[in-house]
Amino acid sequence: MTAIAGIGAPSQNVLVDKMLQRMDHRGSAGHAIRSNDQATLGLAWSHLQIDAAQQFEQKFVVQDQPGYGNFARAEGEALRLKRGPFGVSPLYYGMTRDGLLGFASEMKGLLAITRDVHLLPPGHIYANGQLEAYFTLKRQPPLADSPEIISHELRRRLEVAVERRVGYGNVGAWLSGGLDSSVMAALARPHVQQFHTFAVGLPDAPDLKYAREAAQFLRTNHHEKVVELVDMVKALPEVIYYLESFDALLVRSSVMNYLVAQLASQYVSAVFSGEGGDELFAGYEYLKGLDRASLPDELIDITLRLHNTALQRVDRCATAHETVAYVGFLDPDVVNYALRIPAEYKLRDGVEKWILRQAMVGALPDRVLWRPKAKFWEGSGVGELLARYAEACVSDADFKVDRRLPNGWVLNSKEELFYYRIFSQHFGEFDDLSWMGRTKGAPVS
16 A cells, blocks of 8 residues: 655645655555655555555656555646546545645545545546546446356456455455455465465354354464454544544444454455455345345445445555555456346345355355355444443433534434544544545434
């Protein structure tokens, strides 16, 4: 991973350096700042992204590129920002009081120069004060091939996507024991001699059990950590600081992700994550209740919402510990093919992600391959523990008074207010929170 930052004016090295310092967890192998008569750009890189540093020197371009087809970049000759099609890499921008354009990989970096925060949407370019879309997902005619042919081609594309990201082999996998993370681990395993997998959960959490089964089947070097509520509560301030969100469901799912990323960083510099599998292959329970004709559009919608929710969780939890997270499911070749697979092959006989399971027959143990979908915070054992803890920390009177935020949002639970209090301690209050994502399905007033 890298941290990129810049200001649309020359000789702003001191401020750009300050921006990079707030994001030094994204890259400590080196940093550079350059200026011309139009812009000052800064880049901090990890040892995995030396190529980004070389490109900066040659082309005056800074780029965060965690994987094939996914990037966030700024071109300095005439300051131009561009974000990848699915938003795997983050990018924020805003105007200073002096009317200068600034940008940064994370909101906290931008806050070094302005509180005017905007999120650059995936598939968009920002230049000359204008936001322009260059890519979006559109509904395509469904494939007419048999499920056997489709599953075979899907497996091939996933294999290629994973192989592209293996790099020099110092890579492992966050392994929840669910289907998606297990798919990534299974496909990466043949390319890495010493393959490490990682799982975190409360005692007797289902995820730990299934992760052990998958790890044993794949013969990985498996590492697990059992935590208690006290460990989750202790981690919350750091989780919310790096996550830059108080969305209740997002924070809840990020706590265990943060802890497993911390564990993984002791052994590898990059990991595979299964993010995107549920969106592409209809893994959520509510999708079973939709009319089949509307399912393709819903999958496109939730895939396009990933950038500032689940993908933000993946990016921030990994980079908090100076690691890179690869999301093979969001390889453009996989996405383009997956969205053409007929709905009846994704939800079949009440089984979600049926075609993906078919594609991986023999590559995973049956109990893992056919395990029903569980929410991340449920499978890891978190459940309602954090919600109950927050309830005890916020009085009814405080909730009634404090639930309305300066931007007009009305918080819907004591848990969310509890997280917001931590968030505001880190970042202060905002009159505009439009840059912050909200989990689809979570109530918003």
